[in-house]
Amino acid sequence: MARELAASTLERYRKRLEEERERLTEVITEIEEEREEVRLSETSSDRSPDPNTAEGGSLAFELEKELSLAENARDLLAKAEEALIRIDDGTYGDCDACGEPIPVARLDALPYAKQCVECAASRR
Numbered sequence: 001m002a003r004e005l006a007a008s009t010l011e012r013y014r015k016r017l018e019e020e021r022e023r024l025t026e027v028i029t030e031i032e033e034e035r036e037e038v039r040l041s042e043t044s045s046d047r048s049p050d051p052n053t054a055e056g057g058s059l060a061f062e063l064e065k066e067l068s069l070a071e072n073a074r075d076l077l078a079k080a081e082e083a084l085i086r087i088d089d090g091t092y093g094d095c096d097a098c099g100e101p102i103p104v105a106r107l108d109a110l111p112y113a114k115q116c117v118e119c120a121a122s123r124r
């Protein structure tokens with residue numbers, strides 16, 4: 001509670017987080033549509049991709065890459081949503097581990113950060 005962020009500052013972060021949420025939702029939708037297409041094209045042919053052939057191997061690799069992209073995007077999306085909730089309940093900008101205010105420079109770089117640099121670093 002050591003710091004009150006100005007309403008205009010909070011609005012700025014809210015805007016960024018909302019844009020980020022929109023962008024990530026699009027990314028996830030795109031990846032899911034693409035995976036669905038791959039799945040449909042696989043079931044329409046009577047052979048499943050064989051990881052031992054170059055074609056099957058690279059397909060599996062592509063799917064894996066997209067899966068981790070989607071996971072990453074979902075993770076960030078959850079963080080952005082959490083941050084938006086914290087803006088609403090007035091806890092945004094305070095470290096959830098030590099309670100100290102997170103420096104504005106950190107929030108500017110990572111608007112969904114919920115811990116100060118020290119606490120985020122000591123968690124690993």
Ligand SMILES: [Zn+2]
Nearest residue numbers: 095098116119
């Ligand atoms: Zn902290």
